[in-house]
Amino acid sequence: MPQPQIMLGGVPIVLHAGAPELSEEAIGGSSVLRLSGGAGVKQQHWERMAGSISGSGWIPPGLDGLDYSQPLELRSTQVNAIHGAGPTFTIPGTPRPDVLPWADALVGDQWVSVSCSVVDGVATVGTAAGATLYRVCWMPVYSVFASKPAKTQSSGSASHGWSINWEET
Numbered sequence: 542m543p544q545p546q547i548m549l550g551g552v553p554i555v556l557h558a559g560a561p562e563l564s565e566e567a568i569g570g571s572s573v574l575r576l577s578g579g580a581g582v583k584q585q586h587w588e589r590m591a592g593s594i595s596g597s598g599w600i601p602p603g604l605d606g607l608d609y610s611q612p613l614e615l616r617s618t619q620v621n622a623i624h625g626a627g628p629t630f631t632i633p634g635t636p637r638p639d640v641l642p643w644a645d646a647l648v649g650d651q652w653v654s655v656s657c658s659v660v661d662g663v664a665t666v667g668t669a670a671g672a673t674l675y676r677v678c679w680m681p682v683y684s685v686f687a688s689k690p691a692k693t694q695s696s697g698s699a700s701h702g703w704s705i706n707w708e709e710t
Contacts, residue, residue, distance in 0.1 A: 545640050545680065547594060548616040549687065549705070550607040558603065558701070559596025565619050566592060568708065590683060595704035597693075602703050604690055612710045615683045627675035630664045634681050642679035646672035684710045 546553040547561050554561050569588035573581045596602065607613060616637050623630045627646075636642050636659070644657035646669035656667035657677060664677040685707040693702035 545616075545618055545637070547618050548614070549594070549604060549685075549707075550613040552602075552604055552607065554594070554596070554602050554604075555600075557598050557600045558703070559598030561594050561596045561618075563594050563617065563619055564592040565590055565617065589709035590681075591706075591708040593704060593706050595702070597700050597702040599700065601692065601701045602690065604703075604705070607687075609687055609689050612684045613687055613707075615685045615687070615707060617681050617683065619680065620678050621681055622676050622678045624674055624676045627666050628668065630666070630675075630677045632659065632662050632664055632677065632679055634683075636679035637682045640680045642677055644675060644677050647674040647676075648672050652676075683707075686710060 546555065547563060548554070567588050568591045570586035571583060571588070573583050575581060616639070621634075623632070632642060642657055642659050642664055644655050644664065644666035645652040646655045646666070648669055648671045653669055655669050655675070658665050666675050666677060687705050687707040690703040690705045694700070695702070
């Protein structure tokens with residue numbers, strides 16, 4: 542099976558534009574408040590994802606035609622996972638529609654593939670004899686605001702560098 546590509550606004554980032562470096566992190570309206578005795582209490586108002594994508598390759602990534610004033614669909618290749626006893630797992634967020642979630646079972650010290658079906662964001666995994674743990678993996682899709690890529694070009698190394706910052710809408 543071919544490796545899926547990061548896609549932004551329907552445009553795949555091809556390997557010739559450089560093997561993409563992808564970062565994702567949670568951002569949100571949260572803070573830890575201290576009570577009179579010093580105990581911490583986390584107050585969470587909202588949470589979204591943000592990150593960056595960068596690379597350096599033989600060609601530019603081809604993202605100059607996108608409308609960065611509007612939300613864009615970002616199909617990530619970052620593997621997300623939930624571990625647990627199974628057989629059902631609620632997948633937070635939205636998996637990529639072109640890469641189905643998959644599941645594994647830990648048997649001894651080896652992960653083995655098991656079946657995985659997803660209905661309305663709930664994954665159900667098949668069982669494996671002797672399994673002590675199960676996991677469901679998926680690649681997310683986000684609606685994001687992104688900034689036009691910062692770009693560099695080196696005539697000496699015949700390479701094009703680029704970097705994009707994004708935040709989930």
